[in-house]
Amino acid sequence: MAAATETFYEVIRRQGITRRSFVKFCNLTAASLGLGPIAAAEMAEALETKPRTPVIWMHGLECTCCSESFIRSAHPLVKDVVLSMISLDYDDTIMAAAGHQAEAILEETKQKYKGQYILAVEGNPPLNEDGMFCIDGGKPFVEKLKWMAEDAMAIIAWGACASWGCVQAAKPNPTQATPIDKVIKNKPIIKVPGCPPIAEVMTGVVTYITTFGRLPELDRQGRPKMFYSQRIHDKCYRRPHFDAGQFVESWDDDGARKGYCLYKMGCKGPTTYNACSTTRWNGGVSFPIQSGHGCIGCSEEGFWDKGSFYDRLTTITQFGVERNADQVGGAVAGVVGAAVAVHAAATAVKRLTGKPTEKTDA
Amino acid sequence: MSVTSDDRSRAVLRGVMDADDHVIVSGPSIYVYEAPVRIWHWANALAIVVLAVTGYFIGSPLPSMPGEASDHFLMGYIRFAHFSAGYVLAIGFLCRILWTFFGNRHSRQIFYLPVWSGTWWAGILRELRWYMFLEKEPYKYVGHNPLAHVAMFLMFTLFTAFMIVTGFALYSEGAGIDSWQAKLFGWVFTYFPNSQDVHTLHHLGMWVIVVFAVIHIYAAIREDIMSRQTMISTMISGERQFRDEREG
Numbered sequence: 070m071a072a073a074t075e076t077f078y079e080v081i082r083r084q085g086i087t088r089r090s091f092v093k094f095c096n097l098t099a100a101s102l103g104l105g106p107i108a109a110a111e112m113a114e115a116l117e118t119k120p121r122t123p124v125i126w127m128h129g130l131e132c133t134c135c136s137e138s139f140i141r142s143a144h145p146l147v148k149d150v151v152l153s154m155i156s157l158d159y160d161d162t163i164m165a166a167a168g169h170q171a172e173a174i175l176e177e178t179k180q181k182y183k184g185q186y187i188l189a190v191e192g193n194p195p196l197n198e199d200g201m202f203c204i205d206g207g208k209p210f211v212e213k214l215k216w217m218a219e220d221a222m223a224i225i226a227w228g229a230c231a232s233w234g235c236v237q238a239a240k241p242n243p244t245q246a247t248p249i250d251k252v253i254k255n256k257p258i259i260k261v262p263g264c265p266p267i268a269e270v271m272t273g274v275v276t277y278i279t280t281f282g283r284l285p286e287l288d289r290q291g292r293p294k295m296f297y298s299q300r301i302h303d304k305c306y307r308r309p310h311f312d313a314g315q316f317v318e319s320w321d322d323d324g325a326r327k328g329y330c331l332y333k334m335g336c337k338g339p340t341t342y343n344a345c346s347t348t349r350w351n352g353g354v355s356f357p358i359q360s361g362h363g364c365i366g367c368s369e370e371g372f373w374d375k376g377s378f379y380d381r382l383t384t385i386t387q388f389g390v391e392r393n394a395d396q397v398g399g400a401v402a403g404v405v406g407a408a409v410a411v412h413a414a415a416t417a418v419k420r421l422t423g424k425p426t427e428k429t430d431a
Numbered sequence: 432m433s434v435t436s437d438d439r440s441r442a443v444l445r446g447v448m449d450a451d452d453h454v455i456v457s458g459p460s461i462y463v464y465e466a467p468v469r470i471w472h473w474a475n476a477l478a479i480v481v482l483a484v485t486g487y488f489i490g491s492p493l494p495s496m497p498g499e500a501s502d503h504f505l506m507g508y509i510r511f512a513h514f515s516a517g518y519v520l521a522i523g524f525l526c527r528i529l530w531t532f533f534g535n536r537h538s539r540q541i542f543y544l545p546v547w548s549g550t551w552w553a554g555i556l557r558e559l560r561w562y563m564f565l566e567k568e569p570y571k572y573v574g575h576n577p578l579a580h581v582a583m584f585l586m587f588t589l590f591t592a593f594m595i596v597t598g599f600a601l602y603s604e605g606a607g608i609d610s611w612q613a614k615l616f617g618w619v620f621t622y623f624p625n626s627q628d629v630h631t632l633h634h635l636g637m638w639v640i641v642v643f644a645v646i647h648i649y650a651a652i653r654e655d656i657m658s659r660q661t662m663i664s665t666m667i668s669g670e671r672q673f674r675d676e677r678e679g
């Protein structure tokens with residue numbers, strides 16, 4: 070266990086990472102966070118002098134895709150550095166310790182770093198049946214979560230699960246899986262949504278917080294502005310085709326081959342806040358739209374419950390049959406139009422057959 | 432009836448004089464809709480037509496344009512027209528609200544419902560009966576009849592406000608997180624964190640307003656023919672003329 074005074078720099082040096090690699094890491098991270106060159110120096114300074122911020126990584130109801138994404142961070146350096154920084158403390162999926170030994174770490178961190186550690190949560194707690202749908206270390210996960218949250222400095226809600234609920238919270242949500250911010254109310258929470266979030270976004274967030282000891286600037290939904298302030302659509306390389314009015318009309322048509330905009334195929338880029346169209350995936354290789362498929366809005370609230378992944382608008386289920394806004398609205402307008410026509414005809418008939426009243430010759 | 436020159440000129444305007452300068456119809460006429468209301472009405476109607484057409488094509492774009500993307504800006508122009516008309520609608524609506532402080536009694540009608548008034552409720556019933564062909568003739572009204580009043584408040588005023596709020600919230604997504612649109616209307620996303628829902632509601636709102644317009648235009652034309660008072664010309668000249676002098 071690292072002593073309270075040990076810096077991040079000391080830890081990685083002990084792990085055999087060179088100073089050269091460390092400086093590279095600082096530059097790279099500062100760049101990916103959209104910070105200037107001065108920030109890289111500030112970051113190096115902070116990591117060398119400030120005591121390391123411990124990170125506890127817990128798992129509730131989830132599929133581990135966030136962890137999977139995280140350990141595939143593009144730059145191996147980033148991954149190694151950040152991972153060593155985290156696994157030093159607690160991550161029950163990837164750490165070596167197990168059983169009581171592992172649980173003891175939590176207790177120790179809670180006491181030793183009261184109000185100083187970061188609680189990173191992957192997945193969410195199910196609340197039904199007193200939380201019995203997710204037992205972790207013999208206790209309902211929700212209890213463990215609340216217990217560790219008590220003394221945390223801040224909480225990172227990883228992925229769509231911790232941020233919004235994700236598929237385990239899909240209607241009718243039998244286990245009552247609940248996002249973190251609905252359970253923990255008295256701690257700063259940073260949401261890093263996505264299913265999974267992009268690796269560089271995750272490492273960027275962890276590095277920022279552990280380096281500067283505070284959360285980055287958040288938007289209204291509690292997401293870091295540096296990665297979530299723009300939509301996929303705002304930075305999509307197919308956007309010129311959208312503005313021109315050039316769309317893929319069906320899979321594999323000519324437009325699809327030419328790389329036209331996927332709006333008509335239900336691309337949710339216009340309503341999705343994420344960094345895919347700038348950062349891309351797998352080390353900048355590609356992202357869904359670049360591979361010819363629309364965005365499904367995986368970082369958005371309720372994306373799993375809003376109807377087809379191939380419809381831009383939400384399916385309206387209130388009318389029994391699944392419909393979209395145009396079908397409902399068009400049907401109502403049609404009925405009203407028909408009613409108006411019938412009413413007009415009836416009025417005309419009435420007027421022609423009725424006795425002329427004085428008002429007609431007024 | 433003595434014909435003053437003022438009366439005459441007003442009557443002449445309405446073409447109800449005979450060749451000898453005798454007033455043939457001099458039914459009582461009341462100035463109802465002041466100029467700002469009338470100008471607003473037609474500008475607003477035009478803006479809504481543009482908004483509904485362009486909005487529809489934003490939701491279901493036209494068939495793809497051939498050639499290079501750099502040769503076209505179709506979606507861009509459609510969206511530009513939508514946003515421009517959106518500004519016209521919003522600024523017009525604001526001015527219309529301001530006018531209620533300066534205008535006559537009728538200028539305030541579409542902004543509230545007199546639910547406390549028994550005669551008003553009775554009036555709705557009677558208008559409903561009139562539309563169900565159960566009344567021989569409707570009452571005369573200086574402003575909007577109670578049924579029209581309900582439709583205007585519920586389907587027009589409320590939904591136009593709704594469209595403006597959701598419209599500018601959607602606009603703020605493109606304008607950016609630091610834009611004034613985001614500062615003023617970003618709160619919408621507190622209630623609907625996924626803007627997909629805001630798109631869907633904005634889209635449904637269009638259909639409410641289209642339905643209102645269909646009913647409204649039909650009713651205006653029908654009442655113009657069937658009722659005991661002028662309708663469409665009233666929204667042009669501001670003068671309401673009654674076609675008989677009976678009471679009720």
Ligand code: HEM
Binds near residue numbers: 468576
């Ligand atoms: C050809 C199209 C239209 C015609 C002939 C027309 C006619 C009229 C008439 C005659 C009135 C006065 C009703 C009365 O005295 O009770 C009126 C009022 C009104 N109309 Fe229209 N209208 C048209 C289009 C529209 C459209 C498209 C809208 C918006 C969706 C609209 C919204 C209104 C509103 C809100 C009022 C109330 C005005 C106020 O009190 O400030 N109209 N219209």
Ligand code: HEM
Binds near residue numbers: 479482521599
């Ligand atoms: C009666 C008034 C209006 C009607 C009928 C209307 C209709 C529509 C419709 C049908 C859509 C397509 C929604 C979708 O399928 O995603 C739309 C989108 C939009 N409207 Fe409106 N709208 C109105 C007012 C406004 C106003 C006042 C604004 C504010 C400037 C506005 C801004 C927008 C924006 C920003 C979009 C999204 C465009 C995009 O995604 O490219 N609208 N509107």
Ligand code: SF4
Binds near residue numbers: 307308329364
């Ligand atoms: S492909 Fe999707 S994100 Fe890209 S421009 Fe088209 S609608 Fe927007």
Ligand code: SF4
Binds near residue numbers: 301
């Ligand atoms: S493109 Fe859309 S669906 Fe795909 S990963 Fe990015 S946010 Fe998720």
